[in-house]
Amino acid sequence: MINFQGKVALITGGSSGMGRAAAIAFAKYGAKVVVAARREDQSQAVITQICQMGGDAHWIKTDMRNPEQIRSLIEQTVEYYGRLDFAFNNAGTEGKFAPMTELSETDWEQTITVNLKAVWLCMKYEIEQMLKQPGGGAIVNTSSWLAKGGLVGSTIYSASKGGLDSMIRPAALEYAPHNIRINNINPGIIDTEMLRRFFHPDDDAAKPFIHHIPVQRLGTSEELAQTVVWLCSDATSYITGQTISVDGGYAIPGHRVA
Structure with a gap:
């Protein structure tokens, strides 16, 4: 049984999708939760849901493009709850998808800033705090199957x-x-708000992806959240430095039936 009583979890991008599901999952296991996101209405909805469950949660407005806000996020988390045990660095952007010759340096900088630099900064300040407190901590970041794969654009x-x-x-x-x-x-094809900016799961555009997922369906945010919670638990005390695919087998190399 996972028991996070007395622990504090920070989730960036916690107002929707995988971040929201993770915030709720951590709270169900007893952790106090900090939701970091820009959108107030959606963030407060998550906080309300956790509180209605009997949990303890707090929203900190944070723009991952702003290094000072990232530093302040960790400081405020500790000021509010006294420590930081778990961090799920989930905030990200799909940026602009287009052939390379149609992309600009600005497109590059915007995506790299949010998806890579901001996570580096989050980890830096999270680790600095975890070094100050007894017990260490666990950090999980949201990567993608596209770290090893590719799509046009x-x-x-x-x-x-x-x-x-x-x-x-x-x-x-x-x-x-x-x-x-x-x-x-490393999520595969997951039914999230970000995915639905490309296509709806019921659209014809989704069919080729689903066809090539061995389990024959899209993943859910809740399934991703359970993996995050597991990676922060004592059940995985001997796992570090790994990229865990949560993709229904989508990234397995090999023959696919046309």
Whole structure:
């Protein structure tokens, strides 16, 4: 049984999708939860739901493009709850998908800033806090199957997630002696708000993806959230520096029936 009583979890991008599901999951297991996001109405809806469950949650408005707000986020979390045990760095952007010759330096900078630099900063300040307190901590970041795969138009997004997968390995080596574990989840085709900006799960555009997912369906935010909670629990105390695919087998190499 997972028991997070007395623990504090920080979730960035916690107002919707996988972040929202993770915030609720951490609260169900007893953790106090900080939701970091820009959108007040959606964030407050998550806080209200957690409180109605009997949990304890707090919203901190944070723009991942702003380094000072990221630093302040961790400071405010500790000021409010006294410590930081778990961090799910989930905030991200799909950026602009287009052939490379149609993309600009601005497109590059915007996606890399949110998906890679901001996660690096989150980890930096989260680890600094975890080093100050007894017990260490666990960090999980949202990467993507596109860190190892590709779609037409995904050069910048794939680069941002590939960089994120590479970054956690040395970070895990650096802080394993301090009982701080760092892992990534690599979601496959998950039914989220971000996915629905590309296509609806019931559209014809979704059919080729579903056809090539061995379990023959899209994943859910709740399934991702359970993996995040598991990676923060004592059940995975010997796992660090890993990228965990949660994709229904989509990324398995091999023959697919046309």
